[in-house]
Amino acid sequence: MISDDKLSIVFPAYNEEASIARVVKRTREIKPRAEIIVVDDGSNDRTALEAASEGAKVVRHPYNKGNGAAVKSGIRTATREAVLLLDADGQHSPEDIDRLLEHMGQYDLVIGARDFSGQAGLHRGFANWAYNSLASYLVEMKIPDLTSGFRCFKREKVLEFIHLLPNGYSYPTTTTMSFIKSGYNVKFVPIKVHKRAKGSKSKIRIFRDGIRFINIILKIITLFNPIKIFLPIAAMWLLLGFLYGLGNVVLRGNIPNGAVLLLSMGIIFFLVGLISEQIAALRFERIGQVDTQLLEIISHELLTGEQVGVAREDG
The missing domain is CATH 3.90.550.10 (Spore Coat Polysaccharide Biosynthesis Protein SpsA; Chain A)
Structure with missing residues (x-):
């Protein structure tokens, strides 16, 4: 406590x-x-x-x-x-x-x-x-x-x-x-x-x-964790596109432009989610590296008494 x-x-x-x-x-x-x-x-x-x-x-x-x-x-x-x-x-x-x-x-x-x-x-x-x-x-x-x-x-x-x-x-x-x-x-x-x-x-x-x-x-x-937002949206568009396209193939024998558009939207949202996830991971990896550098400098100053300058730039 x-x-x-x-x-x-x-x-x-x-x-x-x-x-x-x-x-x-x-x-x-x-x-x-x-x-x-x-x-x-x-x-x-x-x-x-x-x-x-x-x-x-x-x-x-x-x-x-x-x-x-x-x-x-x-x-x-x-x-x-x-x-x-x-x-x-x-x-x-x-x-x-x-x-x-x-x-x-x-x-x-x-x-x-x-x-x-x-x-x-x-x-x-x-x-x-x-x-x-x-x-x-x-x-x-x-x-x-x-x-x-x-x-x-x-x-x-x-x-x-x-x-x-x-x-x-x-x-x-x-x-x-x-x-x-x-x-x-x-x-x-x-x-x-x-x-x-x-x-x-x-x-x-x-x-x-x-x-x-x-x-x-x-x-x-x-x-x-951006993939938690983009993945469900992508899945919704893909499911709608698949069902719309499948229904038209069964009833009319072709795939309409609307189904292609829905599928394309799903793929775009999925790819944006992947890119956002990588950006988030890189951002926090960079912050972690800077924090580790600061800890090493502080430890060095405590052990040697020397002062070392460092400029921290948060991402």
Whole structure:
């Protein structure tokens, strides 16, 4: 388990004056030696003042940038080995923190997974089920809760993907899929959630942000494993072309141009998928080689005391 003096707890907050002081106070009582950071994302109420009154380190955005932007600010501000994210609206229980921390060390990312009863309404629960199912297929791993904001990860690991995190509400999706597809150890721990504090409202809009979630899922999987996207599309076009052509051969004795076009589309999608897969593999192989070079230089400097300059260029 990660000790308190190696833990930073980050609360992204926007207009959460109704709950932030109580949540920070309870968290400090449970984890008195942890670094507690509240990122006020351009609130127009007393969120920052309420958080500061309970001893939290407050980072303020001059205007509202989005939940993901607040999370990125919190990660950059954190100074400890592990970073734990908690919602500021009181839904997550600080008492569950140790349930996640006990798995840190063996795992690089631990996520508090809500059950269906913990979803905010039937429509939200169904939408999350759809996201979880799509993501599980794409990463070939069972994902019980893709969008939970209650999670803990090693700071050095999440910094590898921080440039991928969107400014909106899709950072849980991005971090979860990025960690899994990069081969890091990911653990889901069942948790219960509470009702939001009175006066606190969800900032997520099911249709607007739902489309963004799906877009993020497809972007991440295209970055890490594009064949999972292109292969089913190619198979669909090939199957349609084959059935259309076979039907016309049986009924009319010829192969129509439409069948040839469908088959050609299938072949094109398959070849694009193969090329994308090779580009993705080369990109991560290049990054791995640069990381190995950096480790060798650091080891050399530690052993000899000499300083060696190197310019890193991320692909």
